[in-house]
Amino acid sequence: MAATQTLPRTARAQDVAEAAGVSTATVSRAFNTPAKVAPAVRDRVFAAAAILGWLPHAAGSALARRRTSIAGVVIPTLGQEVFATQVEAMQAAFAEHDITLLIGCSNYDPDQAAQQVRTMLARGVDALAVLGQIPQAGLFEVVQARRVPFVITYGSAPGSTHPCVGFDNATAFSEITRYLLALGHQIFGMILPPTLHNERIVARLAGVRSALADEGLGLRPQHIFEGEYGILAGRKALRQILGANGPRPTAIICGNDLLAIGALFEARTMGLVVPRDLSITGFDDISMAGEIDPALTTMKVNNVEIGRLAVEYLVSQLCGEAAPSEVLILPALVERSTTAPPPK
Amino acid sequence: MAATQTLPRTARAQDVAEAAGVSTATVSRAFNTPAKVAPAVRDRVFAAAAILGWLPHAAGSALARRRTSIAGVVIPTLGQEVFATQVEAMQAAFAEHDITLLIGCSNYDPDQAAQQVRTMLARGVDALAVLGQIPQAGLFEVVQARRVPFVITYGSAPGSTHPCVGFDNATAFSEITRYLLALGHQIFGMILPPTLHNERIVARLAGVRSALADEGLGLRPQHIFEGEYGILAGRKALRQILGANGPRPTAIICGNDLLAIGALFEARTMGLVVPRDLSITGFDDISMAGEIDPALTTMKVNNVEIGRLAVEYLVSQLCGEAAPSEVLILPALVERSTTAPPPK
C-alpha cells in the first residue's frame, strides 16, 4: 500500500516566504510594490517564487484588497463584428490597467442580460459595461448599491439617466437621410433589424422619419421592412420593398451593413445597377463594407473608440475621479460607390 | 459640518445573518445547499438578503471553496467570426455550469498569448482553453503545476501531447484537394493567411501538397500566395497568381472563406465567370459563405461544437472524471456554386 501521501498543494505566499527566508509581507511587497523592497531580497523572493511556480492567488488578494481587477461586459452576441470589435478594444484597454475582462452574451434577451449582470456582480467585478441599454428596471439600482462603476455603450438615448458612451442613433440616421435627400432622392425605403427590445433600432427609424419630415416627405409603410439580421434578410427585404405597389423607392437606407450588402446582392440579382438605378446605404462600416464591389456607402462607427472611451470612463470612476457621464462620438459618413443621384 | 459618516458598506453575509436572526453558516447554506435549511428559515434569509441587496461575495467564497467558478479562454482575436463563434459557444456552455468566462486576445502574438495565460492563472481560473496552440515552451508545465484543466481548441496536431479538441487541418485540406482533383483539376493555386506562428496554416498547405502528391502533382511556388487576412488580400492574391508565368491554375484553394470571397470578387472584376472559368474553395463556412453569389464551396467547421466539446472536456476534468484527451470533429465539405470541372 502506498503510504498516506500529502499531495503537494500548490504553493502559497507562505511557502515562498520560507524559501526566501522572509515574511509573507515582504513577498507581497516584492510583487506589488517592488520599490519598497531591497533589491537583494527582491531577487531572492522572485527566485523562490519562480522555483515554486508561485503566482499570487487572486481570491486571497481580491479579498484583502477589496477589488478583483476583473471587469465585466455584457453584449447581445459576439457574432456581430461591431460588438466583437468593441469587446476586443475593451479587453485591450482594460489590460493596460491590469484588469481582465469577463464577458457575457445576452442573445438580445433582456432577461438573459439581467442574469449576466447579476452573475458578474456576484463574481465581484470592479466595473461593468453593458452594450445597448440597461436590461431591466431596478437592475441599475442593484449595481449602484454595490458601488460598481457602470456604463452603457453603443446606444445613447439623449438625456438618459445612465452614464453612457456611444452616439445618437437618431441623429446619425437623420444625417444619412439628409445626404440622400441632397443627392435628390425623394422616395425612400428602409430595411431594419428587429426593433423588439432594441431602442437603438427604433431611434434609427425615427431619425430617418424626422429628416424626411423636414422636407415634407415621409416613409410609406410598404417601404419599411423589419426582419432578421443578415444578408439573406437584406435580399428578401429589397425584393419585397421593390415589389410593393406604387412608386418605387430610389434609395434604400439599411439599419446595418449586412442588410445593405444583402440588398446590394439582391439588386444585382434583379438586374439593377447600383448606384445608377438604386442607391443603398449601410451603417457601421464593418470591414466588408469597403471591400465589396461596389463599395458600400455607409456611416462609420468607431467601435474601438467606444470601447476605449468606455474603459477610460470606468477606470476614472474606479480611481474616484470625476468624469463626464455621457460621452458621445460622431459616426462619420463614408461616401463610397453605392449612392448617386436618382435615375431620371 | 457633516458629522463623520460611516458610509454604508455593502452588505456581508454577517449582516444578512443578523437581519434574519441566524448564523452566517446558515446564510451560506441557504444559498448553496438550500435543502439543508428549514424552509421557514430559508425564506427569512432570502428576504433579508433581498432587502440588503446582498449577493455572496465571490472572492470570499472562492477562497473558502478553493475555486473561482471562472474559466479563461485565450484566442487570437474576436474579429474573426470563427473565433468569436467558438467563444460564444463556450460562454454559453460554461454558463450552464455557473462558470463565467474570462477572455484574452493575443493578436496572434505568442508572447501576448503567454502573458494572457499567466494573467488568467493569476486570476485563479478553474479551467483554461487556448485556441490554436500552446504559445510558449514551458508554459504548459506552469499550467499543469497549478492543476488547472487545460485544453487546446481548433487546431490539432495529431499526436500532440496536449489535450485538444479540434480537427486535423492537413486531413481537411487533403479532402478538399481530392474533391477538386475528382472534378478533374490538375493545376492548383493556393491562397494562405500568414504562416508565421501558425501551425494550423502550415498544416493546411501540407495537406494540399500531400493530396496532390498522391496523384503525382505538385504546387508551383508562383501559385502559392501567403499574405494577410481578408478580402483585399484574396483579391490581390488571385490577381498575382493568375498573372504568373506558365500554365494558369484552374482551381484556387483558399485558407479561409474571406480570402476565397476576395478571390471570387476579383475573378469577377477580371471578367472570369466562377465556376465556369475558375473553381474557388474556402474554409470555415462563415455565415457569408452561403449568402454571397455564387455561394461559396467550402468546408464547414462546426465551431459551436468545438466550443461545446472543449467545455465538456474541461468540466469533466474539473469533476475529476476521466475524459479522452483528444477529441476530433470532422469538417464537412459544403458543395455550393464556386466549383465545377475545369474549362476544356
Added chain:
DNA sequence: TATTTTAATGAAAGCGCTTGCATCGGCAGA
C-alpha cells in the same frame, strides 16, 4: 560620538465566505 531621520522588514489582524464538528431539540421506538 550622540542623535535624528529614513528605509527595510516582520507580526498580526483582518478581508467575506465555507464547512467540519459539536450541540440541541424533538420524535420514534421500547
Added chain:
DNA sequence: TCTGCCGATGCAAGCGCTTTCATTAAAATA
C-alpha cells in the same frame, strides 16, 4: 417515560493575501 437518532443550526477555524503598525538597522545630521 426514557433512550437513541436525526435533522437543523451555530461555532470557529481556516482559505491566501494585503497592509497597518511597530521594530530594527542603517544612514544622515549635529
